Amino acid sequence: MIRVLVVDDHTIFRSGLRKLLSDEADMRVEDEARDVGEMLTKLRGAPFEVVLLDVSMTGRSGLEAMPSLRAEFPKMPVLLLSMYPAEQYAVVALRAGASGYLTKDAEAEELIHAIREVAAGRRYLSSIAAQRLLLQTASADDDQPPHHKLSAREHQVMLMIAQGISLTDIGKKMFISVKTVSSSRTRILRKLGVESNAELVMYAIRHKIVHG
Incomplete structure (x- = not known):
């Protein structure tokens, strides 16, 4: 069972994810958090396989939280969710230590697939973001x-x-x-x-x- 911690400052969005994942036999939303502080408290208190973390929360953003999260939970799979285009934000997310990046307008099937991928220890990016990352990796830093x-x-x-x-x-x-x-x-x-x-x-x- 993939136990998921959903971290987002919007109650309706958290509830929607809980309902969506409830239809999957191999995963469930084990708990929710409204901000970074609550996320870290929940992670210290119970085991999870994946963290779904919103990029743009009130207070510390998901990106800003990554160093603290990685310091305490270096192997925890983290899938960052955002309204910002993946081709622009995915590289920033991976550099921050995320396991994957997905936009909030992605199809439900893609989100579920992404959760399974990062839970298995792999990274996940949409095809557009992956192509962008490959191009940037092939370029010299001065070309960035x-x-x-x-x-x-x-x-x-x-x-x-x-x-x-x-x-x-x-x-x-x-x-x-x-x-x-x-x-x-x-x-x-x-x-x-x-x-x-x-x-x-x-x-x-x-x-x-x-x-x-």
Whole structure:
């Protein structure tokens, strides 16, 4: 039996996953967590075979949580779920230590297959993301687009800025100070080689990180 821990800050989404997996004979949602702190507490208290972890939770994101999770549970299969395109985020996810990456609009059959794959100790990416990763692996580091050199937090801040979210609201969503967000923004602009939010948005559209 594949015992799954679902980590997401939306109750309806967690309930939907519980119902979906209840139809599978070889897996079940054993427990749920609303944030990173609760996730770590649950993992310390009971055995699980797979963690389904949302990328963009309130407070610490799933990506930011990966170092803490890997420090305590280095072999735990973690499948990151997100609304962001796999071809843009999958590489960041794997570099952070995830076992796989899947977008939330994936078909149910693909999610179930992905859970079985990571539970068996394999990695899982959609075909598009896998092709992108192979191309990037074959390229030299100097050929990598600048946004692939952002940290997990910087990547998350970049996405929200590109979506038109204010620095104040980004701080509230991530539970960090506006000063911290502003510092991240400065580093992001420098790394991307742009000088303003408008140029950042154009960069994001050009690299298909967000839709124009």
